[in-house]
Amino acid sequence: MAGAARTVDVSGADPAPPARRRHRLLASLLANPVALVSLVVLVMIVIAALAAPYLAPYDPAAQSLRLRLRPPAWLPGGEPGHLLGTDRVAPERVGHGLD
Numbered sequence: 001m002a003g004a005a006r007t008v009d010v011s012g013a014d015p016a017p018p019a020r021r022r023h024r025l026l027a028s029l030l031a032n033p034v035a036l037v038s039l040v041v042l043v044m045i046v047i048a049a050l051a052a053p054y055l056a057p058y059d060p061a062a063q064s065l066r067l068r069l070r071p072p073a074w075l076p077g078g079e080p081g082h083l084l085g086t087d088r089v090a091p092e093r094v095g096h097g098l099d
Contacts, residue, residue, distance in 0.1 A: 058082075
């Protein structure tokens with residue numbers, strides 16, 4: 001075994017197993033409220049981006065004078081297909097928020 005190289009950890013730190021590292025990361029995240037709020041906002045943005053085709057299936061650039069100025073779905077005259085209603089050129093208002 002003359003050619004075998006041996007590595008020695010001189011830092012004195014014992015490398016933590018992945019479960020312990022995750023636990024330390026979670027504990028430090030919970031201790032920092034700004035980081036926690038930032039993570040929650042980031043997760044919400046990612047979920048909205050992934051769900052955007054299902055939340056607003058209509059093209060926001062498409063125009064339809066027949067569907068313009070529709071009220072939100074919960075008001076009389078509203079349509080379930082346009083949750084927040086439509087504006088003066090008929091793109092769905094949900095689509096504006098997800099652009």
